[in-house]
Each structure stands twice: as C-alpha cells, then as structure tokens.
Amino acid sequence: MTGRPSGAVRDWLVFDYGQVISLPQPPAAVAAMAELAGLPQATFDEGYWRHRDAYDAGWPADRYWSHVVGRPLPADDPLVAELDRADIASWSQLNPRTVELVTDLAADGHGLALLSNAPASIATAIDAADWAGVFHHRLFSCRLALIKPDPAIFAALLHRLGAPAHRVTFVDDRPENVQAAAEAGLTALRYPDVPLPTRR
Structure with a gap:
C-alpha cells in the first residue's frame, strides 16, 4: 500500500x-511446527532461526522449509503449505x-x-x-x-x-x-x- x-x-x-x-510466538505453536516437521524441538528451532534471515529477505517457502527439515521439499509438497500455515498462525x-x-x-x-x-x-x-x-x-x-x-x-x-x-x-x-x-x-x-x- x-x-x-x-x-x-x-x-x-x-x-x-x-x-x-x-x-511472541506461543511455545505450543512452535512445538506443533516441530512435530509437523518431524524434528526434535531443538533441531527445529536451530534450523528455523539459522535460515530465517534468508527467508525474510525473499527465499521461497519451499527452499526455506527444505533447509529447516533437512531434506528437499518441492514447492507443491503439502508439508510446505502446512508449515507455512502454522508459521503464519504462530505470528498472528x-x-x-x-x-x-x-x-x-x-x-x-x-x-x-x-x-x-x-x-x-x-x-x-x-x-x-x-x-x-x-x-x-x-x-x-x-x-x-x-x-x-x-x-x-x-x-x-x-x-x-x-x-x-x-x-x-x-x-x-x-x-x-x-x-x-x-x-x-x-x-x-x-x-x-x-x-x-x-x-x-
């Protein structure tokens, strides 16, 4: 605008x-994202923040979440959309x-x-x-x-x-x-x- x-x-x-x-993000919402990603909480948190600046600067969602979960995720993978929805909700x-x-x-x-x-x-x-x-x-x-x-x-x-x-x-x-x-x-x-x- x-x-x-x-x-x-x-x-x-x-x-x-x-x-x-x-x-701030509710801890329960962050825990739910870690569960979606299939990762221990500490592993998820480390990846979430380590790559966040690049995501904020314009990385596409599939690239960011691939780095967070530690495996390639195509853009149409349902997990990308699920993690994105959960991420939005955690900051809403x-x-x-x-x-x-x-x-x-x-x-x-x-x-x-x-x-x-x-x-x-x-x-x-x-x-x-x-x-x-x-x-x-x-x-x-x-x-x-x-x-x-x-x-x-x-x-x-x-x-x-x-x-x-x-x-x-x-x-x-x-x-x-x-x-x-x-x-x-x-x-x-x-x-x-x-x-x-x-x-x-």
Missing part, C-alpha cells in the same frame, strides 16, 4: 510487526495494547507505516488483515530484498515515505534494529519502553 493519508503529513510513526504489533496473535494504540493514532491523523522483517507468506497475511488498514505504507523485507538492521532498508523506508529522517520515529523490539535506525538519523525507540503520543 503506497497511498498517503488525507492532508499533509509531516511526521511518521513506523512500527515493527513481530513482538510489537504481534505477541496480536498485542491488543499496540493495536489499540495504532488505531487511536490513525484516528487522530498520524502518518503510520509498518516496517517488518517477514517472508512473503506472512507479508501477504498482514496485508489481508483488517487491522493493517491503518498503515498508509507497509514495507516488508521479502519485497525489498533487504532486512533490518541493514542501513539500506531505512533508506528505502525514507524514500517510500518521502520524508527526511528527522521526521520519522521508528519503534522496534530488537536493540540492533533500534540502533541501526538511530544511526540512519531516525528517532528510534525500543518497544515496549516507548513514550508515544496518546490520542488527543
């Missing part, structure tokens, strides 16, 4: 998705506090954007969600072929917003992403220690 909100927007609030808009539990905050900020006329490291399946699910409509721009690593904390992703964000860095406040839960955003000139805040404006 690339449209601008009505009226001139001078300042932007940009939110991460995982563990900011969404809650929303943080009601943050959702209420961004809804109120949008109602008050703030310019809002989302910048998330996410694979294509999760990006598509977010785009289809009703709550995501409050964001005037939604940028995902899989579509940019860039992942946080690469400085280039913040340059891409500023280009999309058409705003100078000092007009942009960025909120993320990971210290390395907050630091990279600050080094790019954005006002960078770590969630949940965020003194954000409340609705007037």
Whole structure:
C-alpha cells in the first residue's frame, strides 16, 4: 500500500510487526511446527532461526522449509503449505495494547507505516488483515530484498515515505534494529519502553 493519508503529513510513526504489533510466538505453536516437521524441538528451532534471515529477505517457502527439515521439499509438497500455515498462525496473535494504540493514532491523523522483517507468506497475511488498514505504507523485507538492521532498508523506508529522517520515529523490539535506525538519523525507540503520543 503506497497511498498517503488525507492532508499533509509531516511526521511518521513506523512500527515493527513481530513482538510489537504481534505477541511472541506461543511455545505450543512452535512445538506443533516441530512435530509437523518431524524434528526434535531443538533441531527445529536451530534450523528455523539459522535460515530465517534468508527467508525474510525473499527465499521461497519451499527452499526455506527444505533447509529447516533437512531434506528437499518441492514447492507443491503439502508439508510446505502446512508449515507455512502454522508459521503464519504462530505470528498472528496480536498485542491488543499496540493495536489499540495504532488505531487511536490513525484516528487522530498520524502518518503510520509498518516496517517488518517477514517472508512473503506472512507479508501477504498482514496485508489481508483488517487491522493493517491503518498503515498508509507497509514495507516488508521479502519485497525489498533487504532486512533490518541493514542501513539500506531505512533508506528505502525514507524514500517510500518521502520524508527526511528527522521526521520519522521508528519503534522496534530488537536493540540492533533500534540502533541501526538511530544511526540512519531516525528517532528510534525500543518497544515496549516507548513514550508515544496518546490520542488527543
């Protein structure tokens, strides 16, 4: 989505998705994925995270899950679709506090954007969600072929917003992403220690 909100927007609030808009993955959901993959929990976890940056940067699902399970999976293998659905569900539990905050900020006329490291399946699910409509721009690593904390992703964000860095406040839960955003000139805040404006 690339449209601008009505009226001139001078300042932007940009939110991460995982563990900011969404809650952390439930352990039971991760355990269910390990069971689907037929792997011990520790083995699954190691593969899931070791290859996640590449997946977030644009790897197709079959390539990612092949690396996770340790054997080739063709794109039409039902296991790929099952793991993808389970993965999406594991990241789909929303943080009601943050959702209420961004809804109120949008109602008050703030310019809002989302910048998330996410694979294509999760990006598509977010785009289809009703709550995501409050964001005037939604940028995902899989579509940019860039992942946080690469400085280039913040340059891409500023280009999309058409705003100078000092007009942009960025909120993320990971210290390395907050630091990279600050080094790019954005006002960078770590969630949940965020003194954000409340609705007037």
